[in-house]
Amino acid sequence: MRKKHGCILMLSLVVCLMAGTLIRYQRHSFEERFDVPETAADTEKAGEGEQTADTGEGGQRTDGAGEAVDAEKNDETESESGKTADSDKVSEAQERAGMPIRVLLCSDSFESYYHQSETVEFQADYACLTPEGETVACPAGTSMGFGDDSEGTWIFTPVRENGGFCLPDLVRGYEDPVYLGSLEIRCAPEGLLLINILDVETYLGNVVPSEMPAGYPAEALKAQAVCARTYAYAHLESGRLEEFEADVDDSVQFQVYNNQPRDERTSQAVADTAGLVLKKDGELADARYYSTSCGLELTGDLSEEAVFAAFITASREDDYEREEPWYRWSTYFSMEELSGMADTAGLAVGELESIQVEAREESGRAETLLVKGTKGEARIEGEYEIRSFLEPAKTPVTLQDGETAPKLGMLPSAFFYLAEDGGKEEQKGYFVYGGGYGHGIGMSQNGAKNMAEAGKNFQEILAYYYDEVELDAETDTDH
Numbered sequence: 001m002r003k004k005h006g007c008i009l010m011l012s013l014v015v016c017l018m019a020g021t022l023i024r025y026q027r028h029s030f031e032e033r034f035d036v037p038e039t040a041a042d043t044e045k046a047g048e049g050e051q052t053a054d055t056g057e058g059g060q061r062t063d064g065a066g067e068a069v070d071a072e073k074n075d076e077t078e079s080e081s082g083k084t085a086d087s088d089k090v091s092e093a094q095e096r097a098g099m100p101i102r103v104l105l106c107s108d109s110f111e112s113y114y115h116q117s118e119t120v121e122f123q124a125d126y127a128c129l130t131p132e133g134e135t136v137a138c139p140a141g142t143s144m145g146f147g148d149d150s151e152g153t154w155i156f157t158p159v160r161e162n163g164g165f166c167l168p169d170l171v172r173g174y175e176d177p178v179y180l181g182s183l184e185i186r187c188a189p190e191g192l193l194l195i196n197i198l199d200v201e202t203y204l205g206n207v208v209p210s211e212m213p214a215g216y217p218a219e220a221l222k223a224q225a226v227c228a229r230t231y232a233y234a235h236l237e238s239g240r241l242e243e244f245e246a247d248v249d250d251s252v253q254f255q256v257y258n259n260q261p262r263d264e265r266t267s268q269a270v271a272d273t274a275g276l277v278l279k280k281d282g283e284l285a286d287a288r289y290y291s292t293s294c295g296l297e298l299t300g301d302l303s304e305e306a307v308f309a310a311f312i313t314a315s316r317e318d319d320y321e322r323e324e325p326w327y328r329w330s331t332y333f334s335m336e337e338l339s340g341m342a343d344t345a346g347l348a349v350g351e352l353e354s355i356q357v358e359a360r361e362e363s364g365r366a367e368t369l370l371v372k373g374t375k376g377e378a379r380i381e382g383e384y385e386i387r388s389f390l391e392p393a394k395t396p397v398t399l400q401d402g403e404t405a406p407k408l409g410m411l412p413s414a415f416f417y418l419a420e421d422g423g424k425e426e427q428k429g430y431f432v433y434g435g436g437y438g439h440g441i442g443m444s445q446n447g448a449k450n451m452a453e454a455g456k457n458f459q460e461i462l463a464y465y466y467d468e469v470e471l472d473a474e475t476d477t478d479h
Contacts, residue, residue: 100181101203101232103257104246105194108171113244114191117147118170120156120183124163129155150187157182167194173210173259180206195246200232204270206258207232211289212445214263217452220445221269223461226471227443229270230277230287231255273458275473278466285469290438292326292446294364294415295319302364305357309417311364312435320450326437328400329412331392332421334429342371342378345389350375355430356418365440366414383414383439390432412437442466 107115126138131152138144138156146154156165158181165183168176181198204225208214212224232255235248250257278285295316302308312328321327333341339352350373358379359368369380369389380389387410396404397412405412416434436444443465451461459471 099200099236100197101200101236101248102184102246103196103198103203104241104244104249105167105170105179105196106249106251107191110251112191113193113249114188115170115194116191117145118185118192118194119143119145119168120185121166121168122156122163123166123178125159126156126163126165127159129157146185146187146192148191150185150192152187154185154187155182156184174261177258178261179258193244195244196250200229201270201274203232203257204228205262205267206260207255208266208270209261209263210256210259212266212448214260214265216445216449218265218269218272219452219456219458219461220448221266222273222458223443223448223452224289224445225266225269225273226276226278226458226462227287227289228255229273229275230284233277234284234287276471277473278462278469279472280469285466286442287466288439288442289445290436290440290442291444292324292437293319293321293440293444294327294413294435295321296363296415296436296440296444301362303360303362305360305417308360308364309433312415312417312433320447320454321436321444323450324446325399325401325403326412326435326446328433328435329397329405330434331397331411331432332395332429333390333392333432334394336429337394338429339373341389341391342373345380347371347373347378348375349373349378363440364415366416384410386414387411413440415440 104113105115106113121143122138122140124140128136128138128144130136131154158164162180164178164180166176166178170177179196179198180202181196184195184197186193186195207228208221208225211228212221214221216224232248235254238247240254241247241249248254248257250259278287280286294312300307300311302311315322315328319327335352338355342349342352349371352371352373354372356370357366357368358370359366361367365383366386367381367383369386371378371380380386390411392408392411397408398404411432411434413434413436415436416432419431419433421428421431438444443462447465448461451464452458456464462469462471
């Protein structure tokens with residue numbers, strides 16, 4: 001076992017530290033129950049209705065809470081406003097706000113759940129519960145290393161609230177990422193599992209700046225905070241990471257956590273919306289979000305190919321994202337390139353002859369892609385699968401401002417149509433004309449930014465993107 005640098009055995013701490021709780025939680029007061037104002041119900045809604053872990057594209061950052069859960073939003077509704085929670089509900093909300101969330105920290109660049117080695121630097125005094133059941137002190141300024149010779153489970157708990165530790169060897173969007181709360185390290189044959197344990201409100205302080213640029217308007221940041229909180233509560237008992245004894249991970253598979261440092265502006269947005277979540281029929285709503293909309297609205301059916309093509313070709317003055325680079329984009333695939341992609345995907349269709357969008361959702365999002373060849377045909381189903389298949393490898397994606405996008409691992413969105421590039425004798429390939437960035441479900445983060453700049457508050461932003469929901473304090477301890 002690698003030596004524990006700077007950790008001094010303090011037998012006097014054993015009784016008091018092991019008798020106390022391993023995690024200290026802050027409690028947040030909710031004096032009022034907030035609902036979406038009635039006036040917000042009159043705004044045009046631009047969300048469609050489904051969700052799964054595409055976990056937010058903050059600005060242009062991720063496709064985060066963005067591809068994970070589904071919920072249909074159809075009719076405009078009016079929400080009650082001005083309700084005040086009774087004392088029992090306030091008490092429940094305070095208790096819920098202090099519940100912990102267990103965040104599984106991925107390895108460098110979010111590549112794996114297992115780490116081969118890590119160093120923990122303590123920025124505050126921590127107590128360590130060793131695999132042998134001993135409690136030792138890890139004073140501020142000391143560190144401890146773990147590697148392939150490490151064994152057992154180690155639990156590090158701050159002696160005082162708001163203690164922090166640093167993981168200097170971990171590659172993230174900023175140098176030497178700092179984490180608050182407790183840390184559990186489990187040494188397995190595959191490597192080290194690191195779980196950060198902290199209360200939800202503190203967790204959100206590192207989610208919001210990682211999912212939405214801190215420089216966005218305050219009302220957009222508040223809307224993001226509500227969405228992120230709703231998403232977090234919904235996954236506390238989802239069981240998706242039950243085998244790792246965690247609730248969420250810190251990647252886009254859930255929502256990105258601590259890829260950017262905490263910021264005063266995003267922390268204020270979390271504080272200003274403390275405890276507020278989106279609910280539908282009394283249950284937590286699907287609060288997925290994504291980077292940029294192509295101008296989605298709930299008033300029309302875009303499932304027909306000609307209707308969708310006309311929609312995506314046009315630009316509407318009331319689309320909040322219309323000036324965003326990702327609002328419209330295009331790329332190109334040659335038949336040779338598409339044939340190679342079909343072979344790589346294991347589609348036994350022979351020499352490729354054509355591809356077409358066979359089915360769309362009402363929102364216009366491609367649902368089924370039909371691939372035909374000399375030996376048969378195959379269907380690619382699902383938004384994520386279609387985007388992954390049509391990875392723009394050779395021809396870059398050109399944005400509406402004329403700039404080219406950086407290398408993408410998939411098509412920007414499934415809101416696109418195909419146009420044949422036909423020569424006189426044979427087909428040469430397909431132009432792809434599309435719009436938006438992300439899965440297109442829930443709140444458009446750049447749309448929220450532009451709405452806030454136009455004077456809309458966070459309640460109006462949320463009402464625009466989520467239909468038949470109310471904004472309320474989380475009081476259901478069963479979630």
